Amino acid sequence: MLEEITRLMSLQAIDRELRELEEALASVSGRSVQLRQEALDYAAELEGLQLEDQQSAVTRRNLEKELAENEARQRNKRMRGNQVRNDRESLAVDHEIDSLKETKQRLESELLAMMETAEQRTARIKELRELSEQRHTELIEAEKETAAQVEDLKISISKQHVDRDLMKKNIDAALLQRYEIIFSRRAGVAVTEAKGGTCQGCRMRLPPQLYNEIQKHLQVHFCPNCQRILYFETTAKE
Ligand SMILES: [Zn+2]
Structure with a gap:
């Protein structure tokens, strides 16, 4: 058989082994990967909510300040209302007080809505902290359980890679590239x-004609x- 084909077949055997090992590794570490992703998602949501909480606290303090000012202004207006001498002035003061009262109502309902949202946020923050902690514990457990397996698989994979690199050196670059494309497109049979x-x-x-040529073992045929790269087994009786 053509030397080149023999090398490609050895390479294919290594590549199939690698493929299986990598699939095994992915399935063994699948649970950990999932747990880690969940923990990351929770952490991201938590961070977002904490930021929101800080911003909301600032807004809330401003609203409370505005509300206190509004109340002070209403008191002032009432005092002035007691001192006015005619109906027109009295009416103007009443009008101003009404407008302040409206503003006060608006501020109060805004504040109330903010408090409700804050309450929900606080509950979610607490929940996220618990979930995050839980995922971390599960992750440590999962990693502990699969550590030996993962380690073995990683060692086997790196050994196969060493073999593969050695094998690769003796194969023509263009043929190797063609082989790699076929291997990935044709389900691991190149x-x-x-x-x-x-x-x-x-x-x-x-x-x-092609079949005859393949049997002569003079060059690589597809x-x-x-x-796919074709070979002919000389020992096999036709
Ligand atoms: Zn074919």
Whole structure:
């Protein structure tokens, strides 16, 4: 068999192993990843609410100040109202007091709405702190449980990567690139056997001329249908 094909087949074996190991790692660490994401989401929401809480406290203090000023002004107007001498002045003062009263009502309802929102926010903040803490505890547990497995998988993966890098050095760059594209597009089968006149990757009958060429082992051939790299097993009887 063509030397180049043999190397590609070894590379494919490594790549399939790597693929399985990486899938195993993803599934083992899946729970931790999910918990970590949830903890991050809670932390982000918590931060947002805390900021909102600070801003709202400032607004609330301003409203309270405005309200106190409004009350002081109403008292002043009433005192002046007691001193007026004619109806016209008295009417004007009454009018001013009414307007202040309206403002006061508006301020009070704004303040009340803010207090209600603050109450809901405080409850959510408390809840988020608990949830966040809970996720952290669960995360530590999950990581402790899977630590050994994750470690083993990571070691196996890095070993395979070392082997892969060594293997890669002896393969033509253009062919390697083509192999990698086929491997990822064709579900981890880039190199496949040409047997009984058909491509074993896609089951398509190969042109007889091509099939003959493959058997000569003179160069690398590709399936015209699925683009996979084809090899011919000489030991196998046709
Ligand atoms: Zn094919």
